[in-house]
Every structure is written in C-alpha cells, then in structure tokens.
Amino acid sequence: MTAKAVTSMTGKNVLITGGTGGIGRAAAIGLASLGARVGITGRDRVRAERAAVQIARESGNPAVDVFVADMSSQAEVRSLADEVLAAYPRLDVLLNNVGGFWAHRHVTADGLEHTFALNHLAPFLLTSLLLERLKASAPARIVTVSSGAQSMGRIDFEDLMGEGKYSGQRAYNQSKLANVMFTYELARRLEGTGVTATVLHPGMTSTGFGAEDTARGWGPIIAVMRLFMKKPEQGAETSVYLASSPEAKAFTGQYFANSTPKVSHKASYDRATTARLWQVSADLVGLAVVAPSVRQA
Numbered sequence: 001m002t003a004k005a006v007t008s009m010t011g012k013n014v015l016i017t018g019g020t021g022g023i024g025r026a027a028a029i030g031l032a033s034l035g036a037r038v039g040i041t042g043r044d045r046v047r048a049e050r051a052a053v054q055i056a057r058e059s060g061n062p063a064v065d066v067f068v069a070d071m072s073s074q075a076e077v078r079s080l081a082d083e084v085l086a087a088y089p090r091l092d093v094l095l096n097n098v099g100g101f102w103a104h105r106h107v108t109a110d111g112l113e114h115t116f117a118l119n120h121l122a123p124f125l126l127t128s129l130l131l132e133r134l135k136a137s138a139p140a141r142i143v144t145v146s147s148g149a150q151s152m153g154r155i156d157f158e159d160l161m162g163e164g165k166y167s168g169q170r171a172y173n174q175s176k177l178a179n180v181m182f183t184y185e186l187a188r189r190l191e192g193t194g195v196t197a198t199v200l201h202p203g204m205t206s207t208g209f210g211a212e213d214t215a216r217g218w219g220p221i222i223a224v225m226r227l228f229m230k231k232p233e234q235g236a237e238t239s240v241y242l243a244s245s246p247e248a249k250a251f252t253g254q255y256f257a258n259s260t261p262k263v264s265h266k267a268s269y270d271r272a273t274t275a276r277l278w279q280v281s282a283d284l285v286g287l288a289v290v291a292p293s294v295r296q297a
C-alpha cells in the first residue's frame, strides 16, 4: 500500500475491469480493504467467482460482485454496461484496468485488431456508456491503466488495425498511448462535472500479462525478468491511490507512475490528435459523438 494518505471507501461502488487476476485483482483487494463495494469483470464466470471469493477473504469485505464479459466484443461491453447500471444506482469509481499484449495479430468478433479493440476501444465504450451514472454520482473518478510503453507509441491513423504490418509491441504501444489521449480528452469533456479522469503506468509487474500469446523464445526470458518485477499489490498501488486517496480527488487530465504525476508522450498533449482519436474511436464503437474541438472548428 502506498505511504500517501488514503481514506475510507465505505459506501462507494467501484467497478474494476479485468479484476480476476494480476494488477486488477490486487487493486480490488486494496479498494475492498478500504471498505468499497467492488465489482470485478472477467471472461469466465467460474474464474471470476473464484477471484471474488479470494478478494473478499483477503480484504475482509464480502461486498464483491462479479460481472462476466469478453470486453474485446462491443456487444459484450454494452451488456456489461447494462448490468452495471442495473446493479449500481451510483458508481463512484471506474477503474479501466483490462488490457494485454499479443505477439501475433488477432481479430475480434467485430473484425477489429484485438489489442486496439480491447486495450483502447473497450474502455472508451464502457466509459461512455457509464458516463451519465458517474456524473450523477459526482464526485466520481475514472482511472485508466496505461503503461510506460505509451512513451514509444504512435497513433497510426492510416493503419490503426495493423493490417499493413503487425507488430505486437507497436500495437501495444499505440493502444497505451491511446489510453493517455483518451484520458486527456475525457478530462476536458468532464470539466465542471465533478468527475475526474486520470491515467497511469503501474510499473513492470509479475502477472499473467502477455501469457496468452507470447513471442517465440521470450518465455524463459520473461520468467527470469519476473524475478525483478513488482508484485501485483505493488503494481496496483497507483491505481488504488488514484481511485481512493483524498489528495488525488482533484487530479484530472494527468498521467501518473509511482503515485506521482509524470510527463507523457509529447503527442498526447496535441489537442487536435486527441480530438481526432476520440472521433475515430466513437465511429468504431458506433457512438454518434462529435468532439467539442471538432465542432468549434
């Protein structure tokens, strides 16, 4: 747990995507330990319910709910949002944690490249669908887990789906830069609503990250690297800090690592690019949204 001040989360509802393992489960334990009612998501009900039991046991808080969705599918993100809206009359924190790395190119049920769809479009769509509930619950927080890889990212508007030439690292870097740009644009859109939007790098953490499709030859190297990585509860510290700490309450439109504000990729501060990404993302998930900066142009 971070040394910085934390507060009681009693009475608060928190949704954590990808809460069945890794950093998300550790964040769920951290936030449930502070008294929050925590909803976790995962693709498999049995695995998710097992995780919920573990989170409840380790936090001493039985208020853990399970939501099942494959978030690479937009239809499942929409059903998930409906279920969350039905279950939580108020939503105080949305922690967009789900994400991953795939060495080879995969295509989702919607015909989109998997990394971009899951790491960026899923949180974009879920946040959009839950936004009115978050606003009605203000003060509320939206926290999105990016990566230090954002600093190497480039949004390739000509080939967002990596159809021309796919590289797992390039797709990951792009999706994580998209997380940062999404957050900055979101924060601007939320000005005056009492809902904040922050984004973070958790640090290299020993989890199941990348295990679904590891590049050939990397398995043994990663196994050794794991020895030097953060443990999941350490990787979750910045998420828990931004989701719960009193001093983080007013932070918005900022990128963090080790619970400290950091400078993100130069391109993330380019308002025309963030507005363009927002519009393209809205089109890809079928939301009729026009970015304010585009409207004014």
Ligand SMILES: NC(=O)c1ccc[n+]([C@@H]2O[C@H](COP(=O)([O-])OP(=O)(O)OC[C@H]3O[C@@H](n4cnc5c(N)ncnc54)[C@H](OP(=O)(O)O)[C@@H]3O)[C@@H](O)[C@H]2O)c1
Residues within 6 Å of the ligand: 017, 018, 019, 020, 021, 022, 023, 024, 041, 042, 043, 044, 047, 048, 069, 070, 071, 072, 097, 098, 099, 100, 118, 145, 146, 147, 148, 201, 202, 203, 204, 205, 206, 207, 208, 209, 210
């Ligand atoms: N680990 C690191 O070193 C590191 C570094 C920088 C950034 N990050 C970021 O931290 C976040 C969490 O990563 P992690 O390391 O904790 O990964 P992880 O151990 O692989 O956990 C991923 C979580 O996402 C869920 N998930 C995966 N695919 C899904 C899908 N299609 N639909 C719904 N849920 C899905 C998994 O649940 P089920 O398998 O139960 O469905 C699991 O709960 C990611 O955004 C990642 O990019 C990690």
